[in-house]
Amino acid sequence: KQEVTQIPAALSVPEGENLVLNCSFTDSAIYNLQWFRQDPGKGLTSLLLIQSSQREQTSGRLNASLDKSSGRSTLYIAASQPGDSATYLCAVKPGTASKLTFGTGTRLQVTL
Amino acid sequence: NAGVTQTPKFQVLKTGQSMTLQCAQDMNHNSMYWYRQDPGMGLRLIYYSASEGTTDKGEVPNGYNVSRLNKREFSLRLESAAPSQTSVYFCASSPPGLAGGTDTQYFGPGTRLTVL
Numbered sequence: 455k456q457e458v459t460q461i462p463a464a465l466s467v468p469e470g471e472n473l474v475l476n477c478s479f480t481d482s483a484i485y486n487l488q489w490f491r492q493d494p495g496k497g498l499t500s501l502l503l504i505q506s507s508q509r510e511q512t513s514g515r516l517n518a519s520l521d522k523s524s525g526r527s528t529l530y531i532a533a534s535q536p537g538d539s540a541t542y543l544c545a546v547k548p549g550t551a552s553k554l555t556f557g558t559g560t561r562l563q564v565t566l
Numbered sequence: 567n568a569g570v571t572q573t574p575k576f577q578v579l580k581t582g583q584s585m586t587l588q589c590a591q592d593m594n595h596n597s598m599y600w601y602r603q604d605p606g607m608g609l610r611l612i613y614y615s616a617s618e619g620t621t622d623k624g625e626v627p628n629g630y631n632v633s634r635l636n637k638r639e640f641s642l643r644l645e646s647a648a649p650s651q652t653s654v655y656f657c658a659s660s661p662p663g664l665a666g667g668t669d670t671q672y673f674g675p676g677t678r679l680t681v682l
Contacts, residue, residue, distance in 0.1 A: 458608075488670065497570075497656055497673035498609075543608070553624060554671065558608040 456481045456548055460557035467534055468565055475529040475560045477544035482522045485547045489518050489529050492541045492559070501542075502529070534564045568592055570674035572657050578680045579647045587642040587677050589657030597660045598640035599671065600624075600632060602653040609656065615640055647681045654678050 457480045467473050477487070486505045490498040502511045502518040504527070510519040517530040527544055541561045545554040570591045579585060591598065599614040601624075611624030615634040629651060631643045640659075644651060658671040 486669065490673075495676075497675045498658075498671075499673070500670045503670055545609075553611055553614065554609075556609040558606060 456484075456546060456555045458544060458546055458555050458557040460542075460544060460560050462560060463558065464561040464563075466563045466565060469534060469536060471534050471564075472530070472532050473534055473562070475531070475542050475562070477527040477529070477557055479525045479527075479546050479555075481548065482525050483548065484522065485549050487518075487520055487527050487547070488545050488554070489516075489527075490543045490545065492543060494540075498543065531562075534562075536564050536566060539563050570657055570659055570672050572655075572674040572677050574677060575675065576678045578682065579644075580682050581648060583647050584643065584645050585647065586644075587655055587657075587679075588639070589641065589674060590639045591657075591659040591672070592638065593659060593661070593672065594637070595659035595661050595672070596637070597662075598634065599658040599660075600630075600640070600642045601656045601658065602626065602651075603656060603676075604653050612642065612655075647679075649681045652679060652681045 459478045488503045489501045491501050492498045504511045504520045515532040520527045541559040543559040545556045547554050573588045596617045600612040601609040603609045610626050612630050613624055613632040615621045618637045621632050633641045655677045657674040660671045
């Protein structure tokens, strides 16, 4: 059974700092991996999707990398801002089946 | 284009009561999903529908039923609510992706359900 782990569960950084969020998964046979953002009391918004054949994806200040062989992905946030404060979740898709397996998320707070 | 909408936003039930959570999407997506989110547990898939007329169980289907009414709507029913079903429920949808699979999922704002 695929298990997805995100450590740490919570992180607080000062504004302007670059930071890395981690995601690890137990079964390397994945179809793709996604990073989502969830604001308090809201639904999830997809940030980046990396297909299994890709190594990384970039969107603005966000960069997600994927190392299937080691079962790891990282989300790099450059020059963090208070507006980046949210919970970040990763999810893996095993093969072409519809289901995603989610991690429990990292709650990020960017302070002034 | 409203995306994925869910009703109601909040609900309080007593043990044993029934209710239906409604979900609709206007993006012409084939696949729709119901998840529950609990503290420390992440999101867990309850049921999903790969296309109109089909539904399949997810990780935690017990105590729930679903109906894919048409391509737009996917409802989740609790026949006899239990305190263990207190949670935040999210509906999501996704278009067909590469190689027949599905890619990015689009989520609704959630329904916060409390069962007393």
